[in-house]
Amino acid sequence: MNIDTELLAQMVRDELRAVLPEVLRDAAAPILEMEMLRKKKYLRPDEVEKLYGLKATTLSNKRVLGLGPRYIQDKDRGSILYPQKDVEAWMQARKRRTYDQQ
Known part of the structure; x- marks a missing residue:
């Protein structure tokens, strides 16, 4: 079975255009x-988790203990x-250097 190279190339192009x-x-x-x-000014706990990697459960625990970033409760x-700026500030304030970074 000999398939025409041009026909095969066209089939591949068509398939690529489709997918x-x-x-x-x-x-x-x-x-x-x-x-x-x-771009959001305010984030839900699940969005903080997606964007910053802070688990929503960790945020909840820190919130209860008064240790987490500032928040607004309806x-x-x-x-x-x-507020995203408060999450960023809270995280920046907790940055630590390792011994070899000094």
């Missing part, structure tokens, strides 16, 4: 989500929001 947009969209989705989170709904 490439979906592949690129799927690959770009996490990047776009992170960029959208970076008294009616009980939802928690963290």
